[in-house]
Amino acid sequence: MHSKRKKELAEKLEEKRVCAFPDEALELVLVNIKCHKDRNSVSLVCKDWYNAEKWTRTHVFIGNCYSVSPQILVRRFPNIRSVVLKGKPRFSDFNLVPPNWGADIHAWLVVFASAYPFLEELRLKRMTVTDESLEFLAMSFPNFKALSLLSCDGFSTDGLAAIATHCKNLTELDIHENGIDDLGGGWLNCFPKNFRSLEVLNFANLNSDVTFDSLERLVRRCRSLRILKVNKNVTLEQLQLLLISAPQLTELGTGSFLQSSTQWQSTDLESAFKRCKHLRSLSGLWEVTSIYLPVLYPCCATLTFLNLSYASLESGELAKLLPNCSQLRRLWIVDTVQDKGLQAVGLNCHLLEELRVFPSDPFDQDILQGVTELGFVAVSHGCPRLRYVLYFCRQMTNEAVSTIVNNCPDFTHFRLCIMNPYQPDYLTNEPMDEAFGSVVKTCTKLQRLAVSGLLTDLTFEYIGKYAKNLETLSVAFAGSSDWGMQCVLGGCPKLRKLEIRDCPFGNAALLSGLEKYESMRSLWMSACNVTMNGCRLLARQMPRLNVEVIREEDERYDSEVNKVYVYRSVSGSRSDAPPFVITL
Amino acid sequence: MEKEGVGLEMTELRLGLPGDCSPVEKHGKKRVYTDISGEKNGIGDNGKTQNKSDIVGWPPVCSYRKKSGFYDKIYVKVSMDGTPFLRKIDLNTFKGYPDLAIALEKLFGCFGIGEALKDADSSEYIPIYEDKDADWMLIGDVPWRMFTESCKRLRIMKRSETKFFGLPPPRRIPEDE
Numbered sequence: 009m010h011s012k013r014k015k016e017l018a019e020k021l022e023e024k025r026v027c028a029f030p031d032e033a034l035e036l037v038l039v040n041i042k043c044h045k046d047r048n049s050v051s052l053v054c055k056d057w058y059n060a061e062k063w064t065r066t067h068v069f070i071g072n073c074y075s076v077s078p079q080i081l082v083r084r085f086p087n088i089r090s091v092v093l094k095g096k097p098r099f100s101d102f103n104l105v106p107p108n109w110g111a112d113i114h115a116w117l118v119v120f121a122s123a124y125p126f127l128e129e130l131r132l133k134r135m136t137v138t139d140e141s142l143e144f145l146a147m148s149f150p151n152f153k154a155l156s157l158l159s160c161d162g163f164s165t166d167g168l169a170a171i172a173t174h175c176k177n178l179t180e181l182d183i184h185e186n187g188i189d190d191l192g193g194g195w196l197n198c199f200p201k202n203f204r205s206l207e208v209l210n211f212a213n214l215n216s217d218v219t220f221d222s223l224e225r226l227v228r229r230c231r232s233l234r235i236l237k238v239n240k241n242v243t244l245e246q247l248q249l250l251l252i253s254a255p256q257l258t259e260l261g262t263g264s265f266l267q268s269s270t271q272w273q274s275t276d277l278e279s280a281f282k283r284c285k286h287l288r289s290l291s292g293l294w295e296v297t298s299i300y301l302p303v304l305y306p307c308c309a310t311l312t313f314l315n316l317s318y319a320s321l322e323s324g325e326l327a328k329l330l331p332n333c334s335q336l337r338r339l340w341i342v343d344t345v346q347d348k349g350l351q352a353v354g355l356n357c358h359l360l361e362e363l364r365v366f367p368s369d370p371f372d373q374d375i376l377q378g379v380t381e382l383g384f385v386a387v388s389h390g391c392p393r394l395r396y397v398l399y400f401c402r403q404m405t406n407e408a409v410s411t412i413v414n415n416c417p418d419f420t421h422f423r424l425c426i427m428n429p430y431q432p433d434y435l436t437n438e439p440m441d442e443a444f445g446s447v448v449k450t451c452t453k454l455q456r457l458a459v460s461g462l463l464t465d466l467t468f469e470y471i472g473k474y475a476k477n478l479e480t481l482s483v484a485f486a487g488s489s490d491w492g493m494q495c496v497l498g499g500c501p502k503l504r505k506l507e508i509r510d511c512p513f514g515n516a517a518l519l520s521g522l523e524k525y526e527s528m529r530s531l532w533m534s535a536c537n538v539t540m541n542g543c544r545l546l547a548r549q550m551p552r553l554n555v556e557v558i559r560e561e562d563e564r565y566d567s568e569v570n571k572v573y574v575y576r577s578v579s580g581s582r583s584d585a586p587p588f589v590i591t592l
Numbered sequence: 593m594e595k596e597g598v599g600l601e602m603t604e605l606r607l608g609l610p611g612d613c614s615p616v617e618k619h620g621k622k623r624v625y626t627d628i629s630g631e632k633n634g635i636g637d638n639g640k641t642q643n644k645s646d647i648v649g650w651p652p653v654c655s656y657r658k659k660s661g662f663y664d665k666i667y668v669k670v671s672m673d674g675t676p677f678l679r680k681i682d683l684n685t686f687k688g689y690p691d692l693a694i695a696l697e698k699l700f701g702c703f704g705i706g707e708a709l710k711d712a713d714s715s716e717y718i719p720i721y722e723d724k725d726a727d728w729m730l731i732g733d734v735p736w737r738m739f740t741e742s743c744k745r746l747r748i749m750k751r752s753e754t755k756f757f758g759l760p761p762p763r764r765i766p767e768d769e
Contacts, residue, residue: 101656102649159656185656213660266691295685318662370651371663400651427651484650509649 010086013063020056034060044069063087070094071529073135074554077579078116082123090129090154091120097532097573098482099507100134101159104534104571106560108586112136112162114144115584121148129180131156142167146174154180154208161187165195165214172198179232180208193218193241199226206230212237212261212292220246228253237261240294244277251280259289265296265319278303291315298325308332315340317366323348330356338362343378343400350383354390362396363387370400370427381408388415395453396421403434404461409443419451423458429485429510432462439463445470448478458482468492472499480505493517497524507532515542518572522546525553530575538569540592546574547592554581555592668721670746672700683740689732693719696748705748708732718749 017031038061041047051061067090070076095111113135120127127149137160145152152175171181172195196218227233227250234257242263287307296319311333317340326349336357343365365379381404388394394416404426413419432439440461448454448470455477459467463486472495479502487493493513497520505528514537525531547555558571581591666683679699686692693706708715709732719731723742
């Protein structure tokens, strides 16, 4: 037991505070409560419960790294082993946040090194991570086990080398899509020869070659490896060798599916896949062609997640593949499959819960192909359990969306992106208000919504009135006036994240949310009609909010505000703000 | 309660902000968004149509997904002498000339393109491409990257159909090579 906790309990005994239930017993019970929302509730019961919970919390989730400081964190929770930290506003994924904005992990690591020497897990999203930080991490925490980086930037493969070299107990190295400087694949050779604890290895998004021999030997000696995602430079022949060494895999990310030599036989690969009887998830499949898809068929029967988002399949190829995948719960595909491909989804994947359709050519307005409302409707007919959708398309109708949500009323996440801004219902030429109206009216469990197309304030009236469980709302090129945003801020009792770009919402709208922002994680507004006066007023009225204006070089007028980011914080304004971030 | 007069002009297909008469420069305010209708489908000087959206960060595709190279596509048309239809290929899916040769052979159901790239005189086929300067060049002479950056379209000529070019007949490769 931590020495401070002993002291605390001793003091309590001295003060003769009546204890109906021994603290140690309470702690033993609380250890089993994992969900942080439940733990937050526990900590509010009474002082004893607050203390017991504080000492038994081992995992903390921080959705906005600037909402709290590392010092406050370690004082509040002294025994943390696992941290999830998220940094930049989500629109940084779309280049709307300038580089060097912040969210640097280093200050956190320094505090963790003294307060949490037994730290085991660190999962970061949209943070800046340097190689120095990765090396510091590797050297400071002897028990470190799991590192996951998603949408982070600032590091190179040298940082990965430091992790591989020094983290003797590493079980998880999960490098998702990041802004990583890929200097070469030598980092993989840094795992010591006797290192065998790896369970998760994901380097699918690195571009340079790793030494295949090193990889094969690593895979062979890590008998507990269950997740392996290689990058596209690993060939089919090499993949086959890896599968033979690791038939216990539950998640596999393949390399490139392009044939590299005419001598090699695909039947060997097929039997290698057949040996993998535990595969639940399959991804990678770069450049997969119909010649090689059949080798996957034997292991598709157990798949629950199929990620084809880097494989531009045609409708016929998907239609041949899917009958083998009746257990799919999650499917990510590219719109090259077109509506016909989506029909195949509706016909075959009746257990489907999540569908993401990515655009193959989002930036070229010439392209008219892709998926339409018909494909989405077809899926909804065959997949009534659908609850998560991300759908990029170039045309949609109000009626189609209404049909879709009537077929699938359980949506929790509805993200529809009609790629041309201000596009109306292409059949009736009306705004898409009724589409999103039907979504919020029908899908009572809706937590996340992204709207698009031509939208008036009516859409936001609907959202404010009906979306009782909505937590995240993304809006772009929509609305007619302040009233739209006011409706959302006046309704939506569970709203936590609101991100808006290119909408005609101004100061009146911004200020109508005064009382709301403290119950939210954050608000982002860019290219709207907000001015410095409005932001200053907000900052003055609400001292526990950080109101940050991002002022870029080419902005000429002092009164205009192009980007403002508002968030609640218990640690006051940022001390690391760069010159272009003006804290009001 | 409802905003008055959501008139017909609301449903008019325009490319400006709702309520705006002009899509750019309101109160001297800088807009990230530019009038995308202004960029008519012009043919750029590299022979490819330029109709790219100018809006920053739109459509909302994660920039790290863009980094993966998935969206770096170089589509060029391919014609083959004697075949009435054209094909379109994405040059970025190939790592080099051998990959390209295999793909072309599969596309048109023929053999000999690989040989042609190694030795221009040895094959029935003469693969050529039109470059940025509108010159027709033999495929295979320049480094791969340089080729993909300057290639506008491909053509596979058949030696038998080029009797007016004055080219020598295919050199027969001895069996023991």
